[in-house]
Amino acid sequence: MAEYLVELYVAQGDHLAAQQHAESAERAGVELTREGRPVRCLSSIYVSEDETCFLLYEADSADLVEEAIQRAGLRHDHISEATSSPLLVAAASAAAHHLMKHPSKRGTTMTVTTDYSELRDKQQKVWSSGDYNRIAHITVPVSEHLVDQAGVMPGNYVLDVATGTGHVALAAARRGAVVHGMDYVPELLDIATRRAAAEDLDIEFVEADAESLPYGDGSFDHVFSAIGVMFAADHAKAASELVRVTRQGGKISIASWTPEGFVGGMLAAVGRHVSPPPGAQPATRWGSEAVVAELLGEGVEDVSSVTASVRQNFRSPEEFADLFLTYYGPTYSAANRLDEEGRAALRADLVALAKAFDQNTGEGIECNWEYRIVTATKR
Numbered sequence: 001m002a003e004y005l006v007e008l009y010v011a012q013g014d015h016l017a018a019q020q021h022a023e024s025a026e027r028a029g030v031e032l033t034r035e036g037r038p039v040r041c042l043s044s045i046y047v048s049e050d051e052t053c054f055l056l057y058e059a060d061s062a063d064l065v066e067e068a069i070q071r072a073g074l075r076h077d078h079i080s081e082a083t084s085s086p087l088l089v090a091a092a093s094a095a096a097h098h099l100m101k102h103p104s105k106r107g108t109t110m111t112v113t114t115d116y117s118e119l120r121d122k123q124q125k126v127w128s129s130g131d132y133n134r135i136a137h138i139t140v141p142v143s144e145h146l147v148d149q150a151g152v153m154p155g156n157y158v159l160d161v162a163t164g165t166g167h168v169a170l171a172a173a174r175r176g177a178v179v180h181g182m183d184y185v186p187e188l189l190d191i192a193t194r195r196a197a198a199e200d201l202d203i204e205f206v207e208a209d210a211e212s213l214p215y216g217d218g219s220f221d222h223v224f225s226a227i228g229v230m231f232a233a234d235h236a237k238a239a240s241e242l243v244r245v246t247r248q249g250g251k252i253s254i255a256s257w258t259p260e261g262f263v264g265g266m267l268a269a270v271g272r273h274v275s276p277p278p279g280a281q282p283a284t285r286w287g288s289e290a291v292v293a294e295l296l297g298e299g300v301e302d303v304s305s306v307t308a309s310v311r312q313n314f315r316s317p318e319e320f321a322d323l324f325l326t327y328y329g330p331t332y333s334a335a336n337r338l339d340e341e342g343r344a345a346l347r348a349d350l351v352a353l354a355k356a357f358d359q360n361t362g363e364g365i366e367c368n369w370e371y372r373i374v375t376a377t378k379r
């Protein structure tokens with residue numbers, strides 16, 4: 001998918017109109033996505049004194065963005081491909097370019113709709129909801145794979161970012177590494193601590209935010225995140241923190257669900273029923289080597305990736321749907337925001353997803369959940 005920047009005329013000072021345009025643009029995107037033509041309005045910036053509202057879209061083509069704009073009943077001046085990252089910087093720099101063309105319009109005020117701290121609080125609540133521990137076992141093989149491929153050695157300093165109940169931290173500590181794990185959900189860290197104690201493993205777990213790691217520069221030989229950092233609110237900030245705390249020559253290894261895999265389908269289903277908060281970037285972007293390479297930036301080299309999948313068995317598609325609607329934060333909290341009819345529709349989509357991925361091996365259902373491991377070396 002590419003990112004597109006759309007420019008709309010909005011009269012000076014009409015913040016309400018800009019807000020309404022952003023909301024209709026987002027709604028039109030959700031509708032088209034629901035119809036099988038994925039297009040998403042990611043954020044908006046209103047440059048009041050320049051009488052322009054910029055909408056940042058993600059879609060396969062500019063035509064789809066054009067259609068979303070028309071469906072939202074908006075008239076636009078211009079659509080262009082936004083190639084730089086992070087997304088808001090792209091939008092902001094386009095706004096700045098616009099201003100450079102009109103130097104008389106100095107002193108412009110901007111309304112930026114993405115507030116990462118608000119988004120982070122919302123997402124922290126999502127991961128604290130449900131009961132993630134009840135389904136955390138699904139990523140044990142992913143974490144083992146991640147640690148195996150990195151070649152952790154006894155005595156290596158290792159960090160597990162967004163450790164949850166501690167799979168990667170435990171796997172690395174079993175290999176004799178000196179391990180730290182962090183997450184922003186204390187209840188999950190309590191479980192991780194109990195698991196480490198049960199195996200007499202000495203792991204330091206701390207409650208912290210992946211976007212502001214409480215460790216010094218270059219502290220670790222290996223920095224890992226298994227299906228974790230992909231859920232940070234500010235992708236660019238979280239990626240820069242991974243690079244900062246890795247020592248020169250140290251390795252960063254990140255496992256993420258892919259957009260085209262099972263969990264990509266599950267998160268897309270959630271997005272069709274409940275609009276993501278404004279400015280939220282799709283977590284499965286991290287399932288692309290190119291995106292992770294861009295996020296990690298100039299501070300790393302030798303970026304490579306492997307794609308694999310983890311097998312999941314359930315008694316039935318319905319059992320899978322109910323398990324995830326009860327215990328998995330993103331589906332649980334989406335279901336809580338819907339009325340009875342909406343919940344039934346979300347459940348039906350999850351059941352259909354499980355049926356579509358079923359390998360038809362016989363009893364129950366068996367699905368392969370695809371993930372991608374991207375590794376990089378700190379320069």
Ligand SMILES: C[S@@+](CC[C@H](N)C(=O)[O-])C[C@H]1O[C@@H](n2cnc3c(N)ncnc32)[C@H](O)[C@@H]1O
Nearest residue numbers: 127139162163164183184209210226228231232
């Ligand atoms: C799907 S779980 C994976 C947990 C663990 N790595 C595993 O494989 O079981 C995602 C985890 O990311 C954590 N997380 C997401 N964003 C975070 C952030 N900004 N800071 C710290 N933890 C975060 C959540 O609390 C949750 O524990």
